[in-house]
Amino acid sequence: MxxxxxxxxxxxxxMSEIYLEYISHAINNVKAVIEETKGEYSVIVTADHGGHDRVHGTDIREDMIIPMFFYGQGFTPGKAPDGISILDIAPTVADIMKIPAAKEWEGKSVLG
Ligand SMILES: [Zn+2]
Structure with a gap:
């Protein structure tokens, strides 16, 4: 689940033990999708917020930092881009799809 x-x-x-079990299940689901699609697709996994204690929505670091995983052609395994932001997701998807990014987007593609 x-x-x-x-x-x-x-x-x-x-970050409790139970929370980390749910994260492990989520990672296993992503791995299953990657294995099933045999690398045919690019996969981006992220979240809209972090959390602390049993809440989120404040401006403390634990609430503001989110995971971002990129898998697929054009991403370098083991490489963590510096200064990456959630603003970079849309330009990266546009880059993968080989379509132009919207002028008003502030982020940049992280495709290597
Ligand atoms: Zn919530």
């Missing part, structure tokens, strides 16, 4: 926010974070606390 994958309910990282409600069951993992709010019910059990961010």
């Amino acid at each position: 994958v309910e990282t926010d409600e069951k993992g974070g709010h019910d059990s606390g961010w």
Whole structure:
């Protein structure tokens, strides 16, 4: 079961043992998708917020930092781009799809 926010974070606390079990299930699901698609697709996994204790929504670091995983052609395994932001997601997807990024987007593609 994958309910990282409600069951993992709010019910059990961010970074608790139970929370980390939910994260492990989520990662296993992503691995299954990657294995099933045999590398045919690019996969981007992220979140809209972090959390602390049993809450989120403040401006402390634990609430503001999010995971970002990129898998697929054009991404370098083991490389973590510096200064990456959630603003970089849309330009990266546009780059993968070989379509132009919107002028008003502030982020940049992280495709290597
Ligand atoms: Zn929540």
